[in-house]
Amino acid sequence: MIRVSVMGAAGYLGGELLRLLIGHPGVEVAQAISTRFPGRRVDSVHPNLRSQTGLVFSAPDDLTDGDVLFLATPHRTTMTLLPGVRDRAGTVIDLSGDFRLPDPAVYERYYGVPHAAPELLGAFVPGVPEMFRDDLAKADLISVPGCMATAAILALRPLAGLVGPDVQIDARTGSSGSGAMAGDGNLHAERSGAMRVFAPSRHRHEAEVTRLTGLNARMTATGVEAVRGVQVVCHATGTAGEREIRGAYREHYGGEPFVRIVAHRKGAHRLPDPKLLSGSNYCDVGFAVDGDRITAIAALDNLVKGGAGAAVQCLNIRTGHAETLGLGFPGLHPA
């Protein structure tokens, strides 16, 4: 059994990690660390875990050694916290934004503060099994991309070489991406039914897409009515036809356990929709070709393939488990 702990365990990503790890047959959850709720039962904060666990949150100072440590702590905080916990586990898997961008200048441009641990930036392997499976198998430091970045990277990667460099990404997201801390903008009466363009340009995930696809990505992000779910619609141009593009997707994803190609001619479900994916680790990718316009689309659950699920997939790869272990839930329909 792999001994794992989760820091930031009271947040939404932390809770999703706990759901997946508690249900994982090869893993023992040693500690759920929370600064806010030490001593409280985990299921009092994550009520879906009732009868799944009797675990109680531990304080950060009580962190013990283990095999794998997950960091589901906030951006800008995690980089200050990492050096102090780096040695408590053989492998650290970070879900924050702090170690996704290897260039500290790019980090500062997108996060607004200088990086606190720039010397560690180069040591992290991106948590994208579809691109870095071999590296992940031996990585000690793993950084899971942003939810919208993962979606866009998986949508766009097969198009490299087939489309021009400029890509406009239109991302839509549910409210859970804003985390579990209440704020005026997250109040139900305000957020319900909204179409809120919270990043008209330069959403920070675009830097990750640019880095990992080689394209010049521009990302707009809008909050729409959903709790879970991210969808990206990527606008590119190129001369490849539909057959060639479908071939590229098949080549990249034919053997992938968690990427499905969804590009049908008709029907309500012809293209990727995160509505189908709540709780599942799938990223559905699809495309449409219309003359020189190539539209690539991806959908995922921001807390699963866009975060906790990708992290568990990385853990499976790193620890030699079957890559799909503990990640079998396919999603619901209708939902």
Add this chain to the structure above:
Amino acid sequence: MIRVSVMGAAGYLGGELLRLLIGHPGVEVAQAISTRFPGRRVDSVHPNLRSQTGLVFSAPDDLTDGDVLFLATPHRTTMTLLPGVRDRAGTVIDLSGDFRLPDPAVYERYYGVPHAAPELLGAFVPGVPEMFRDDLAKADLISVPGCMATAAILALRPLAGLVGPDVQIDARTGSSGSGAMAGDGNLHAERSGAMRVFAPSRHRHEAEVTRLTGLNARMTATGVEAVRGVQVVCHATGTAGEREIRGAYREHYGGEPFVRIVAHRKGAHRLPDPKLLSGSNYCDVGFAVDGDRITAIAALDNLVKGGAGAAVQCLNIRTGHAETLGLGFPGLHPA
């Protein structure tokens, strides 16, 4: 022109009062009072009022004299605040819970604190035009009932004498009833899609229903997915047949401008549904009879007929305007 001011103008009821009063042809809004946002534009907090008004919030200490003062301030605060502002306007219309229950012992039982101004309790006329129109025409102190109380009172009043004394009321409400202050339970990700029984029994509005209907009301309340909207389903028993009951509703409401009888045999809209009533001042009431079981149903927009709209209706009655003035919006379909 009637000169009116609103205290608690930054809240949801306050904003709804402003929407109705700004659009009211017989009223001039003198001040919008807010402890949180003095000096800020009203439309920065209530964005639906953009281009409707250039009004800026005033601090409570700057309250000036006027004809009518609306209090949309919190329960338990309003009763301490009222004596100090009582003389700033000829008529005070209170939307809080503090002056709805004439017996201070009943108030304390339902609100958990002793009443701070018990000597004033008897001076308020309930803001229910359907019952107190004549009194309201000359009232200087008016207390608008709770949103679920208004719905239940209007649903049940025609049944007095036709049903037994015990009535079980099942109330459902949208999230705006919890107000504009963010809290853990109001976070979109938590509240969205919920069916939250927040008062399994003894919801405080039951005391108002008991008082104004003479029935022995018991009320359960559940938050369901909606921003606006209240629905009550009232379970009573009696021997009256459908014809007699329909007659009672018609007798009570045939001439009422804001109560509609909705009791059809079939169709998706056969019984009252608040979905149709957002923004409107209607309370739809309906019923179904099955042997000795009599089910009375009512729906309204908690911020309009359940609060600000009822208050404006009272203002119209008190100031001699047409009762429907400024309250003409009928609601949308679909919505």
Add this chain to the structure above:
Amino acid sequence: MIRVSVMGAAGYLGGELLRLLIGHPGVEVAQAISTRFPGRRVDSVHPNLRSQTGLVFSAPDDLTDGDVLFLATPHRTTMTLLPGVRDRAGTVIDLSGDFRLPDPAVYERYYGVPHAAPELLGAFVPGVPEMFRDDLAKADLISVPGCMATAAILALRPLAGLVGPDVQIDARTGSSGSGAMAGDGNLHAERSGAMRVFAPSRHRHEAEVTRLTGLNARMTATGVEAVRGVQVVCHATGTAGEREIRGAYREHYGGEPFVRIVAHRKGAHRLPDPKLLSGSNYCDVGFAVDGDRITAIAALDNLVKGGAGAAVQCLNIRTGHAETLGLGFPGLHPA
């Protein structure tokens, strides 16, 4: 491996059965029968099953023999269909309403037509493991209760002997309970955000509650905004105190794998809410006591514990598998 087939496999309950059965390690899905879509891929209708199965719908006439046959066919149709398929499997598990009420006169009162196979009515064991586990272990004909009936039965059963006979049940349900066939009332623009009292009294599930609890159940049903999820709020009266009532729930459900007692003093999740249960086989039950008023509450996913999940739980019991096999998904938070 148990060989199972599903009739009515293109509907929502049929799809949920397929999801659970395809993921069940002790079961082989032989056939998915559909009158509408023979020859089409199952995942074209149930897109959450993409990459889970290559199964194609079969026509009813092509039904072959197997171990267990699930009927997810419509009310009133199933009773005419059952005699013809009774012998195609050792065990038949019916999810329709046609074999839930042993008295044909009661059936006719609630379903509006005479029963077509009254001689079979007595042969079915109700699919309520919490009451009939021993009988189910050897049952050849199993009838899964209605979704709201299951919720109410599990909420009320511990109260037998502690409350008076009359119980008013207020049931709320999501839209998936209306099935996968489009109709005017199910149109998104009409149904979204609705609070639709579609059964002001005498919802047909009340007959099942009356039968299995011995109480005199009256049920009102309202459609609220949700796709999945049922909640019942049951109003009873009695003299038992909270301690005694909690004891009764613990005695009944302490050892039950799929019933959790949720009755806390505070918090957004203090009482059962179906929002937490999408995809899971839990029925959460809770209660509140206030003087002589006893409110019992239950929540479940109408397609899982309220249908397909209960059916699979029955299959596990009948075939000697661990009762929880294939039913491990705990639900999501937030969702």
Add this chain to the structure above:
Amino acid sequence: MIRVSVMGAAGYLGGELLRLLIGHPGVEVAQAISTRFPGRRVDSVHPNLRSQTGLVFSAPDDLTDGDVLFLATPHRTTMTLLPGVRDRAGTVIDLSGDFRLPDPAVYERYYGVPHAAPELLGAFVPGVPEMFRDDLAKADLISVPGCMATAAILALRPLAGLVGPDVQIDARTGSSGSGAMAGDGNLHAERSGAMRVFAPSRHRHEAEVTRLTGLNARMTATGVEAVRGVQVVCHATGTAGEREIRGAYREHYGGEPFVRIVAHRKGAHRLPDPKLLSGSNYCDVGFAVDGDRITAIAALDNLVKGGAGAAVQCLNIRTGHAETLGLGFPGLHPA
């Protein structure tokens, strides 16, 4: 009083026309024409009009003469129907897509059928008061643009000359845009919470945008969770700075009664969101500038400014009424 009739009055646009026209002080609604429901009360189909009107639907053959005839009939049908009703009113205002594109070849490319009345195409004035006010004042044939087209045209028009010709438009829409006829894809359980890319490219409204802005518009359209509401996010490039762009918007819309500039630095409501606009005739437009990336955003209620409200605004202009008459509802917050 202007005598008006509405064809297609049982649909959602028809119902919204009736709501606005019944509440319009300068208009008398002569007939509500419906092929499906002749003889039925209008409020049985549009329940928000209860107590607003006793009108009964008329059959198409019973159409009488009037001053203004509104066509809220389907695309592809309207062009065959128009010649036969052209003379029944001095002014015809069409809300379908059939007379929006003056070039029949473009029509055929986007609607898939040859135009049935190409000789009339050039006679229609677009129902965009912000561009064609003078022409509308004397127009006998008016064609209201598509809802997403209106939003995009109003968002982009001030940028003409300031941005390059290629514009990518990402449009999102609620479910009411699909009309009142039930279909599999519109079923609540299917459509609820969806992010459905129903037009990955070449949405037909792009042809209208191209025509009226002179830009080379490409439009993607996605259905998101909402009943009413359209939002467009338009991606352009240019060298103009924020000050210059704000100036252009002010110059175009400073005097417009129904276009508001919403482009703030922060806050949940900093950019246009249709959530605020249900029932209102506003189109909110905003923008963000980031280097050479210019993002223009617009939001409106598809049934009001995107259809019936624009049509009534055109009627006001054509008949010499105040342009805002009958269109005063400002929208709700929260909603």
